[in-house]
Amino acid sequence: xxxxxxxxxxxEAELVRAVLDGExxxxxxxxxKYERLIISCIRKVMHRYHAHYNEEDLEDLVSQSxxxxxxxxxxxxxxxxxxxxxxxxxWIGLIASNTAHDSLRRRTPGDVAQAASLDDEExxxxxxxxxxxxxxxxxxxxxxxxxxRAVGELGHSDxxxxxxxxxxxxxxxxxxxxxxxxxxxVYSRKNKVREKLRKLLLDGDEAREG
Numbered sequence: 001x002x003x004x005x006x007x008x009x010x011x012e013a014e015l016v017r018a019v020l021d022g023e024x025x026x027x028x029x030x031x032x033k034y035e036r037l038i039i040s041c042i043r044k045v046m047h048r049y050h051a052h053y054n055e056e057d058l059e060d061l062v063s064q065s066x067x068x069x070x071x072x073x074x075x076x077x078x079x080x081x082x083x084x085x086x087x088x089x090x091w092i093g094l095i096a097s098n099t100a101h102d103s104l105r106r107r108t109p110g111d112v113a114q115a116a117s118l119d120d121e122e123x124x125x126x127x128x129x130x131x132x133x134x135x136x137x138x139x140x141x142x143x144x145x146x147x148x149r150a151v152g153e154l155g156h157s158d159x160x161x162x163x164x165x166x167x168x169x170x171x172x173x174x175x176x177x178x179x180x181x182x183x184x185x186v187y188s189r190k191n192k193v194r195e196k197l198r199k200l201l202l203d204g205d206e207a208r209e210g
Contacts, residue, residue: 045100
């Protein structure tokens, strides 16, 4: 395959440095390299939550993902640290997935077709007394919106953990390296995050009933 420019031949780390240094053609080359990955990650999020979207929506989300990478002098790209055992492609994919999640969170409940879940077995929330699920009476689309609003109320670190563990399904060892925590902490944090979300959803359910 013919090279478009000299940046095509650069190793990954050198290409990133060229982008951060503002060298001509470095960013277009970088974006072209990861555009298909960005599209794939966005589609995965939208399909997982059965959210309605068209090609124009997809283009907007790809553009927003690019903006999220370049804004504030490439702050998110500068935050990438290869020494923590995380691949650059995974980092870019995470930015794209977060962009899609942010888009879903801004939608009204009726815009999301089906319920989201943080776990295929327990839907991220345990049943309450009597066996009744705290949000089982809510429309499936509304439940998805409620869940991701609850995720939005978590601290930044917990939100990142949710992305790593439940969305990207990263191995605990990889999460431990990415977040600079122990593997045991990964497992205990999973339970703590799920309990926080359970409480947020229960509080929201009580507020609606009140």
